[in-house]
Amino acid sequence: MIGILGGTFDPIHFGHLRPALEIQEHLGLDELRFIPCGLPPHRRRPEADVSHRLAMVEQAVALHPGFSVDRRELERDGPSYSVDTLESLRRELGAAVPLCLILGMDAFAGLSSWHRWQDLSSLAHLVVAHRPGSDEPAALEDRAAARRAENPADLRAAPAGRILCVPVTQLDISATAIRDRVARGGSPRFLLPEPVLTYIHRHGLYRACSTGNPG
Ligand code: ATP
Secondary structure: OEEEEEEOOOOOOHHHHHHHHHHHHHHOOOEEEEEEOOEOOOOOOOOOOHHHHHHHHHHHHOOOOOEEEOOOOOOOOOEOOHHHHHHHHHHHHOOOOOEEEEEEHHHHHOHHHOOOHHHHHHHOEEEEEOOOOOOOHHHHHHHHHHHEOOOHHHHHOOOOOOEEEEOOOOOOOOHHHHHHHHHOOOOOEOOEOHHHHHHHHHHOOOOOOOOOOOO
8 A cells, every 4th residue: 555645845844754654654554655746736836946845855755664755746747736646656556556645634625626636536545634723523524424434444445535534643843834934044953854954054945035946
């Protein structure tokens, strides 16, 4: 069973990594792929250039076995739609392997605004991590009751189509707060892995006058 965690990762931080590890262990995932997006459809352009965001994810996933980086969204033109990514993964991995798309609760709550969102459930399971400050029951009850899975075994039993909610350690860390902190001259140490911090300093990312993103 393979897990997929997409994000802007601008930069990657412990709020991504710790829940990812807990979900990997809880589900018994063989592999968890971090998929940095090229052009996020739902938000403004990332501040750091693609190559920097990718390099930071690579440094972070190297710290844990079973974590990997998948570059396919960076190699496509246009907005990074999850449905395209899942179709491409299905072509590569075949129809039988269970795929788990991992989402924060806030992302899940906004799912109906995603491109071709109704096709997602035929391509993958949805694994919803509780995120600090977000509403669990409302979003889930409205949309998910019939497809709700009770445990990881339900996910293993089919390649796609179920929804499992997994409580994870609540870490109220956001990339926005990290960028703001660095821009103000503060240190984001202990909010993200040390190699990522070193990378940010070495390349001067997120400073007020940063040129991390040429656009
Ligand atoms: P930004 O502050 O720039 O919006 P972010 O910190 O929310 O960024 P993203 O790369 O947009 O990070 O997030 C990717 C995925 O990780 C999303 O599904 C998001 O819900 C989830 N996520 C981000 N931060 C946390 C956190 N602290 N705890 C749990 N999930 C998180």
